[in-house]
Amino acid sequence: MRLLVNKVVLFLSTLSAVIGLVFLFWILITLTIKGLSSINFYIFTHDLVNNGLRNLLIGQFVLALIAVVIGVPIGMIAGIYLQEYSFGNKYAEFIRNLSDVMMSAPSIVIGTFVYAIIVNPIGHQSGWAGAIALAIMMIPIVVRTTDDMLGLVPKELREAGVAIGAPKYKVIIDIIIKAAKVGIMTGILLAFARIVGETAPLLFTSGNSEYFTLNLNEVFPSLTVAIYNLATMPDANLVKIAWAGAFILTLFVLIVNLLGRYIIKDKK
Amino acid sequence: MKVMDIKNFSFMYAGATKPSLKNINLPIYEGKVTALIGPSGCGKSTLLRSLNRIHDLYPGNKYEGEILLKNLETNEMENILEFKKENELINLRQRVGMIFQKPTPFPMSIYDNIAYGVRLKGIKSKSELDGRVEEALKGGALWKEVKDRLKDDARGLSGGQQQRLCIARAIAVEPEVLLMDEPTSALDPISTLAIEELVTKLKEKVTIAIVTHNMQQASRVSDYTAYMYLGELVEFGETTQIFLNPKEKHTADYIAGKFG
Amino acid sequence: MEALFKKVSALSATLILFLLTGIFVVLFIYAKPAIKEYGLHFLVDPRWGVEVSQNQNSVNNTANTSNQVATLQDSPQIVDSDTIDSDDDAIDTDNDLAADEDSDIAVNDDDIAAATTDTDIGSSTSNIKVVYGGLIPIVGTVLSTILAMAFAVPIAMGIAVFLSEIAPPFISKPVGIAIELLAAIPSIIYGMWGLFYFGPLISSIFGGGSVSLLVAGMVLAVMIIPFMASLTRDSMNTTPNVLKESAYAMGATKFEVIKDVIFPYAKKGIIGSMILALGRALGETMAVAFVIGGVFNFPHKLTDPTVSIPVVLANNFAESSGMSLHALFYLALILFVISFMVISFAKFYFLRDKE
Numbered sequence: 001m002r003l004l005v006n007k008v009v010l011f012l013s014t015l016s017a018v019i020g021l022v023f024l025f026w027i028l029i030t031l032t033i034k035g036l037s038s039i040n041f042y043i044f045t046h047d048l049v050n051n052g053l054r055n056l057l058i059g060q061f062v063l064a065l066i067a068v069v070i071g072v073p074i075g076m077i078a079g080i081y082l083q084e085y086s087f088g089n090k091y092a093e094f095i096r097n098l099s100d101v102m103m104s105a106p107s108i109v110i111g112t113f114v115y116a117i118i119v120n121p122i123g124h125q126s127g128w129a130g131a132i133a134l135a136i137m138m139i140p141i142v143v144r145t146t147d148d149m150l151g152l153v154p155k156e157l158r159e160a161g162v163a164i165g166a167p168k169y170k171v172i173i174d175i176i177i178k179a180a181k182v183g184i185m186t187g188i189l190l191a192f193a194r195i196v197g198e199t200a201p202l203l204f205t206s207g208n209s210e211y212f213t214l215n216l217n218e219v220f221p222s223l224t225v226a227i228y229n230l231a232t233m234p235d236a237n238l239v240k241i242a243w244a245g246a247f248i249l250t251l252f253v254l255i256v257n258l259l260g261r262y263i264i265k266d267k268k
Numbered sequence: 269m270k271v272m273d274i275k276n277f278s279f280m281y282a283g284a285t286k287p288s289l290k291n292i293n294l295p296i297y298e299g300k301v302t303a304l305i306g307p308s309g310c311g312k313s314t315l316l317r318s319l320n321r322i323h324d325l326y327p328g329n330k331y332e333g334e335i336l337l338k339n340l341e342t343n344e345m346e347n348i349l350e351f352k353k354e355n356e357l358i359n360l361r362q363r364v365g366m367i368f369q370k371p372t373p374f375p376m377s378i379y380d381n382i383a384y385g386v387r388l389k390g391i392k393s394k395s396e397l398d399g400r401v402e403e404a405l406k407g408g409a410l411w412k413e414v415k416d417r418l419k420d421d422a423r424g425l426s427g428g429q430q431q432r433l434c435i436a437r438a439i440a441v442e443p444e445v446l447l448m449d450e451p452t453s454a455l456d457p458i459s460t461l462a463i464e465e466l467v468t469k470l471k472e473k474v475t476i477a478i479v480t481h482n483m484q485q486a487s488r489v490s491d492y493t494a495y496m497y498l499g500e501l502v503e504f505g506e507t508t509q510i511f512l513n514p515k516e517k518h519t520a521d522y523i524a525g526k527f528g
Numbered sequence: 529m530e531a532l533f534k535k536v537s538a539l540s541a542t543l544i545l546f547l548l549t550g551i552f553v554v555l556f557i558y559a560k561p562a563i564k565e566y567g568l569h570f571l572v573d574p575r576w577g578v579e580v581s582q583n584q585n586s587v588n589n590t591a592n593t594s595n596q597v598a599t600l601q602d603s604p605q606i607v608d609s610d611t612i613d614s615d616d617d618a619i620d621t622d623n624d625l626a627a628d629e630d631s632d633i634a635v636n637d638d639d640i641a642a643a644t645t646d647t648d649i650g651s652s653t654s655n656i657k658v659v660y661g662g663l664i665p666i667v668g669t670v671l672s673t674i675l676a677m678a679f680a681v682p683i684a685m686g687i688a689v690f691l692s693e694i695a696p697p698f699i700s701k702p703v704g705i706a707i708e709l710l711a712a713i714p715s716i717i718y719g720m721w722g723l724f725y726f727g728p729l730i731s732s733i734f735g736g737g738s739v740s741l742l743v744a745g746m747v748l749a750v751m752i753i754p755f756m757a758s759l760t761r762d763s764m765n766t767t768p769n770v771l772k773e774s775a776y777a778m779g780a781t782k783f784e785v786i787k788d789v790i791f792p793y794a795k796k797g798i799i800g801s802m803i804l805a806l807g808r809a810l811g812e813t814m815a816v817a818f819v820i821g822g823v824f825n826f827p828h829k830l831t832d833p834t835v836s837i838p839v840v841l842a843n844n845f846a847e848s849s850g851m852s853l854h855a856l857f858y859l860a861l862i863l864f865v866i867s868f869m870v871i872s873f874a875k876f877y878f879l880r881d882k883e
Contacts, residue, residue, distance in 0.1 A: 006781035013694055016686025017703060020757070023750050024710045027721045034724075074540050081537035087327055095541050097875050102548060104804060104871045105864070106811020108838045112845065112860040113551045116558050136547060143544065159322055160372035160434070164385040165362040165441065167354060169533035174384070178375040197714025200813040200838070204845045224716055228814065231720050242720065250717050257712045261705065354530055 028250075035247020038240040048210040048226060051237065053245050055212035059127075059221035060249075062214065063206065064196040066131035071138030072188055078139070079146025084172055096147065103140040108200040110136050115204050127220030130206025134195045141194065145187025149180040186260045193256040197249060199224035223249055271444055271475050272296035272319065272364075273336040273345060279311075279318055282328025288314045290499045291333070296445065298338075301467060301476045303490035303507065305483060307527060310496040312479045316447050319477065320364040321348060321357060337364070340444075362389065365438035365474075369450040371430035373422035374437075378405075378414050381422045381433060385441040400440055407473075408436030409466050428459025435466060439474060446470065448478040452485065464489050483523060487511050495519045552868075555861040562854035566660060570858060573661020576824050576840075577852060580657050660855035662862065664824055668741065668836040669863070671827065672816060673809045675745025676752060680809075681802060683749070684756035689786060691757070692764040704761070711754035719818030722747035727819050736831020737821065744820035744836070748809050756805040763797025764790050800878025807871035811863060813838035837863045 046052025078099075086092030114133040119125055153176050161171035177184070202222050208229060209221040223245050230242035273296070279289040289311045296302050296319075304312035314323075323329045336345035337360070351357050362385070374381050382401045391397060401418070405411040410432045414425070422433055431451060438446055448467070452460040467476055467489050480486050486493055486507065493510040495503045495518075503510060503519045514520040521527065556563075566573065687707060691700045726747060727738035734742060767790045775785045791798065821833020822843055835843075837859050848856055 002781055002784070006783040009689075009783040009786075010694055013686040013689040016683045017690040017695070019683055020687050020707055020710065020753060021703065023753075024706055026725070027710075027713065027717065030721060030725050031717065074543060077537045078540035078544060081541040085534055085537055086541075092541070095544055098548060099544050101868065101871045101875050102544065104808050104811075104867075105551075106813070106838060106867050108811065108813040108841050109551065109555070109860050109864045109867075112558075112841065112857065113554055115845070116554045116857070117550075139544065139547070143541075154370065154372075156368045156370050156372050157374075159325065160366075160368060161374070162325060163320060163322055163361055163366035163368075164437065165358045165388050166384075167358060167530045169530050170388075172533075174376075175374050181375070193712065197712075197716075199714070199716050200842065203842055207846070224714065224814075227716050227720070228817070231716075231723065231818070246717050246720055250713060253712055253714060254709055257709060258705075261708075 031243070031247050031250055034240075034243040035250075038244035039247065043241065043244055047212045048221065048241075051241055053223070053241065053248070055209070055221045056223040056226045056245060057248065058212070058214075059209070060196060060223040062216075063127060063131045063134055063202070063220065063222055064192060066127075066216075067134035067138050067195055068188070068192055070132065071135035071191075072142050074135075075139045075142025076146045076184070079143045079150065080172060080177075082143070082147045083150040084168070084176070096143075099140040099143045103144065106200075107137060107198055108203070111201040111203055111205055114201070119205055125205060125207040125219045127206050127216030127218070130202045130220055130222065131216070133201035133205045134198060137198065137201060138191050138195050141191040142188060145191065146180075146184055149183035149187060150176060152183065153179045182263065186263050189256060189263075190260045193253045193260070197224065197253050199228055203228075269297055270295045270336075270345075271298040271338050272477075273334075274315075274319075275334040275336065277315075277318065277333035277335055278331060279314055279323075280330045281314075282326065282330075286499075288499050289318075292501050294494055294501055294504060296475060296477055297492060298475050299471060300491040301471050301478060301489055302492040302494065303486035304477065304479045304494050304496060305481070305486050305522075306496035306502075307522065308481070309498070311499040312494075312496050313449055315496070316449055316477060316479050317366075319348075319445070319447055320361050320366050321351070322361075322366065324357065338444075358388075362441050363443050364445045364447060365441065365443040367431070367434050367438060367446065367448045367451045370454055371427055371434055373425065373430045373433055375423065376421070377419045378422045378425070378433065379418040382437050382440050385437060389441060404436040404440035407439050407470065408432045409462060409469075410436055426459075428455050428462060431455060431459065431463060432466065435463070435470075439470065443474060446474045446476050448476060450479055450481060453481065460485075483511075495522060497522070551864065552861075555857055555864055558857035559854060559861045562660065562851065562858040565851065566855070566858070570660070570662050570855070571666060571862070572663050573659065574663040574826065575659045575661045576664070576855075578659050580659055581655070658851060660852060660858075662837070662855070662859050664826060665835050665837040665840045665859060666862065667826065668820065668834045668839070669810060671741055671834075672744045672748055672820065672836050673806060675742065675830075676748035676809045677802070677806055679746055679749035680753045680756055680805065684753045684760060684805075685798075687753065687757040688760035688764055691761045693782060693786060693790070707754045707757055711758065715751065715812060715814040716818070718747055718751050718815040722815060722819040726750075731831065734831055736829065737833055739819050739821040740831045740833050741820060741827040742830040744816045745830075747815050747819050748812055751812060751815055752805040752809050755808060756801055759801030759804065760794075760798050763794040763801060766797065767793045796878045800874045803874035803878065804871060807867050807874060810867045810870065811838060813842050817842050 043051075043053040044057070045054060047055035078095075082092050082096055110133050114129050114136070118129040118132065122129075157175060157179060158171055161175045162168065166174070202225050206220040206222060206225075208225040209219045211221070213221065227242045227245045227249070230238045230245070233239060233242075274292050274294040277289060277292045278287050280287040292315060294315075304316060306312050317323055318331065318335060323331075331349060333349075334347045335349055337348050338344070339346050340363075348360055351360055374384060376384070379401055382404050383397050386397060386400050391400070402411060402415075405414065410429060413429065414420075414433075422430065425433060431454075435446075435451075452463050455463070464485060467478065470476060471491075478486075478490065490507045492505065493507045494501055495510065495514075495516075497518060503514060503516045505515070510519065511523060514523060562570065691704050691707070695703060722743060723739065727740075727743040730743050730746060731738040731740070736742065771789050771793065772785055775789045780788070816836055817839045820836060820839055822835055822839060823833040824835055824840075825832070827834040841856055841860055841863075844852070845856055
C-alpha cells in the first residue's frame with residue numbers, strides 16, 4: 001500500500017513537471033509560429049506609424065539602457081555597503097530584506113509613483129519618467145546580485161588587501177569587485193533582461209509613440225506598451241505586428257538569460 | 269635587537285565572554301625567525317594577527333596591554349595599539365606584512381600583484397616598478413618560473429607558486445617584519461619545502477614570525493619558538509632549547525605528541 | 529576618500545528605504561482626496577464613476593463617510609470639481625489640498641449646501657456627485673489570486689519534488705533550466721498567449737467567454753508556477769543529505785521521505801515561497817489585463833469577465849484626472865499596502881536572510 005501511494009505521488013510529481021514543460025513549449029511554439037510569420041525585413045526598417053517595429057525596438061532598448069545607467073551604480077554601491085561596510089548589523093539586514101521586498105512589489109504601483117512625482121508635475125509623459133520607473137525596478141535586483149556575489153569572495157582576500165597597506169575602499173574597488181566581476185556582470189545582464197520585458201511601469205510614464213524619436217522629454221516609444229496596445233486592436237495586421245514584436249522580445253530575453261547562465265557555469 | 273615587543277597583551281573577540289589571549293609577553297628579535305606553536309585554539313593565530321592589527325577589520329574586539337614596534341627613525345619603541353588614524357594603520361601594515369594560510373593572489377596579472385603594494389607607496393615610474401618586481405620575485409624564488417609571463421593572470425599559477433607570489437608581493441614593499449599564518453598547511457610537500465627554504469633565506473632581510481601547527485617545521489625553520497596553550501604563553505626560548513630541553517612539562521608533552 | 533566612499537555607500541543603501549517610504553507617502557498624498565471623500569466605504573462600494581444626483585438625498589445627509597451602510601443615497605457627496613481640479617491641484621501638498629477642499633469641496637462635516645462651488649459637470653442641476661468605489665477590482669484581485677494559487681500550488685510543489693528528488697541529474701538540469709526560462713518570459717507574452725490560445729481553450733472546456741476571471745486565474749497560475757517551483761526546490765535542497773539517507777535506511781519510500789523529512793525541514797522556506805508568489809500574483813498586471821475581460825462588473829460565475837486592481841489602473845490611469853485620479857491612487861495605495869504586507873510577511877517571517 002505504501003508503495004502504491006509512493007508510486008502515485010511520484011507519478012503526479014512527474015506529471016506536474018510535464019505540465020510545466022508543456023506550457024513552456026506551447027507558449028514558445030505559438031510565439032515562434034505567429035512571430036516568425038510576421039517577421040520580415042520591413043519591420044526593422046520602419047516605425048510603428050508605418051506598421052514597423054523599428055522605433056519600438058530602439059525605444060525599448062534606450063529606456064532599458066538608461067535604467068541600467070541610473071540603477072546599476074546605485075544598486076552596486078548599496079550592495080557594497082551591505083556586504084563590506086555593515087558587518088551584518090541589524091540595519092543592514094533590514095535594508096537587505098527591504099530590498100528583496102521591493103523586488104516583488106507590483107510594477108504598476110511603481111508606475112503610479114513615478115507618474116505622481118514626475119509626469120504630473122511636468123504635465124506630460126516622457127521617456128525620462130519611463131526610464132526612471134525601470135531604474136527603480138532595477139535597483140533592488142542589482143543590490144541583491146552585488147551583495148551575493150561580493151559575499152562569495154573569501155575573506156582572506158580582503159585581509160590580504162588590507163595587509164599590504166591598501167585603504168579599505170581600494171581593497172573593495174581593486175580587489176574584491178574585480179574578483180566578483182563576472183558574477184556581478186552576469187547579474188546585471190539578467191536584471192537587464194528582466195526590465196527590458198516590463199510593461200506596467202511604462203504604461204503611463206513614457207506611454208507610447210508611433211514615431212521614431214530619441215527625445216526623452218516627450219512620449220517615448222516602447223515595444224512592450226505597443227504590444228499591449230496592438231494586440232487588442234481589431235486590425236489583424238496590427239495584431240501580426242504585435243506577434244512579431246512579442247517574438248523578438250522573448251527571443252532576446254531568453255537568449256540573454258541563457259547567456260548569463262552559461263557565463264556563470266563557465267566561471268565555475 | 270628586538271624589533272617588536274609584546275607586553276602584557278590580552279585580547280578578546282567581539283561578543284566573546286572569555287579572552288582569547290591572556291597577558292602575553294613575547295619579544296620578536298630582529299633578523300630571526302620566531303615560531304608560534306601550540307594545539308588548535310591556543311591563540312597563536314590570534315596573536316599573530318594582532319601584530320598588524322588586522323583584527324581591526326572586524327568591529328568590537330577588545331585588547332589590553334602593549335605591542336611595541338621599533339620606530340625606524342627614532343629607534344624607539346612605539347605602541348602600535350595606539351594607532352588610530354587610517355594612514356597610521358596603513359603605514360603599520362607596510363612595515364609589518366602578512367602571508368595567509370590560503371594563497372591570496374589578487375585578481376590581476378602577476379606583475380600587477382607584485383607592484384600593487386609598491387604603487388600604494390607612491391612609486392609610479394615604470395623602470396623602478398620593474399626593478400622592484402623583479403627583485404621581489406627573485407626574493408620569492410619565483411622569478412625564473414614566471415619571468416616570461418608576467419602579464420598572465422596570477423590565478424593561473426599553482427598553489428605553491430601562488431603562495432610564493434604572495435610572499436614576493438609582501439616583500440616587494442620592503443617590510444621590516446613578515447607575519448606568516450600557517451603558510452604551508454594548504455600546500456603539497458614539495459611546495460612546503462620550497463617555502464621553508466625561502467623563509468630561511470629571507471630572514472637576512474626581514475624578521476619573520478611564523479605560526480605553524482607542524483612542529484617539525486618549527487624546529488626546521490625557526491630560531492626562537494613560543495609554545496602557547498589556551499591563550500597563554502607557556503614557554504618561550506631558543507628553538508633548540510625548547511625542543512631538546514623544554515622547561516615546562518606542558519611543553520614537553522606537546523612536543524612529544526601527547527596531545528594536540 | 530575612504531570616509532567619503534563609506535558615506536556614499538551607506539547613503540545608497542538608505543536610498544532604498546527612502547524609495548519605499550517615498551512610494552507609500554506619495555501614493556497616500558495623491559489618494560488623500562479620495563480617502564477623505566470615500567473613506568473606508570471605498571473598499572465595499574461597487575460603483576465606479578457613477579453620477580449620483582444630490583437631489584435624491586434626504587435632508588439629514590450626514591457627511592460622515594466611514595462605516596455608513598452602503599445605500600447609495602447616504603453616501604457622502606462631494607462636488608467633483610473634475611474640470612476645476614487641474615493637475616496642479618492634484619499634486620498640491622496636504623495644506624494646499626486642504627485649502628482647495630475648503631474652497632471648492634465640501635469637507636466631511638460641512639453642510640452639503642456649502643458645496644456651492646463649481647458644478648460645471650452638469651448645467652443647471654447643482655450637486656451631482658461622482659462616486660468611486662473599489663469593491664469590484666478588489667474582489668477581482670483577490671479572486672484571481674486565490675484561483676491562481678489553487679492551480680499553481682499543487683503543480684509547483686510537484687515540479688519542485690520532481691526536480692529535487694525524482695529526476696536524475698541529466699534530466700533535472702535541463703528541466704530546471706526550462707522552468708527558469710518560463711520565469712523569464714515577460715508577462716505580456718503570457719497575456720498574448722492567454723488571450724489568443726489559452727483563453728479560448730479554457731472557454732471551450734468550461735464555457736463562458738474566452739476572457740474571464742477563470743482564464744485570468746489560470747494564466748496567473750502559469751506565471752507564478754516557475755517562481756514558486758524554483759524557490760520551493762531551493763528550500764527542499766537545503767535538507768541535509770544525512771537526514772534523508774537515514775530515513776531511507778529505515779526503509780521509507782521516497783514519498784515518505786519527502787513528506788516526513790524534507791517538507792518539515794524545509795517547511796519555512798516552502799510556505800514562505802508560496803506566500804511570496806501570492807504577493808507577486810496580487811500585483812501582476814499585464815497578463816491579467818489581457819485575459820480578465822476588463823468589464824467593471826462582479827463576476828457572478830467564474831467564467832464572467834471582470835477587473836482587478838492592476839487592470840483598472842492600467843486601463844484608466846492615462847485618461848483620468850480629478851477625483852477619478854485620486855480614486856485610482858487610492859486603489860494603488862490599497863494594492864501597494866496589501867502586497868507589501870504579504871511580501872514582508874513572507875520575507876521577514878519565513879525567508880529571513882541570515883548573514
